[in-house]
Amino acid sequence: MVIRILSIMSLKEIKYRNFKAKIVKLSKKQAKKDMIYGYYNPNESTIAIQENLGKISYVDTLLHEIAHFIADKSAIRLKNLGEEGVATFIGSEFCKVFLQNPKLITFIKKNLSK
Numbered sequence: 001m002v003i004r005i006l007s008i009m010s011l012k013e014i015k016y017r018n019f020k021a022k023i024v025k026l027s028k029k030q031a032k033k034d035m036i037y038g039y040y041n042p043n044e045s046t047i048a049i050q051e052n053l054g055k056i057s058y059v060d061t062l063l064h065e066i067a068h069f070i071a072d073k074s075a076i077r078l079k080n081l082g083e084e085g086v087a088t089f090i091g092s093e094f095c096k097v098f099l100q101n102p103k104l105i106t107f108i109k110k111n112l113s114k
């Protein structure tokens with residue numbers, strides 16, 4: 001049996017450099033309608049994640065939206081970086097995110113452990 005309950009520990013926001021994105025809930029109904037699990041809204045600086053997602057799907061979606069947040073706040077055009085450049089960029093920027101959001105690591109650990 002797979003336990004799908006997300007850790008009760010809540011993440012309220014993600015800090016990245018001098019920016020913040022608030023984590024908000026996306027209703028299951030809206031998510032289904034838009035055929036998405038989540039989205040990053042640069043105008044409101046929010047990361048919306050569908051409610052009642054499984055643990056792995058939640059973390060997967062959260063990291064995906066954090067990547068959009070990072071890309072939005074970086075002047076670098078990922079298209080022109082090439083594979084090595086993209087790999088370096090992802091490593092460096094996620095390092096910053098993990099350093100600035102120690103709770104995020106705990107959250108990931110709790111939700112991805114068996």
Ligand SMILES: [Zn+2]
Pocket residue numbers: 064068
């Ligand atoms: Zn996307």
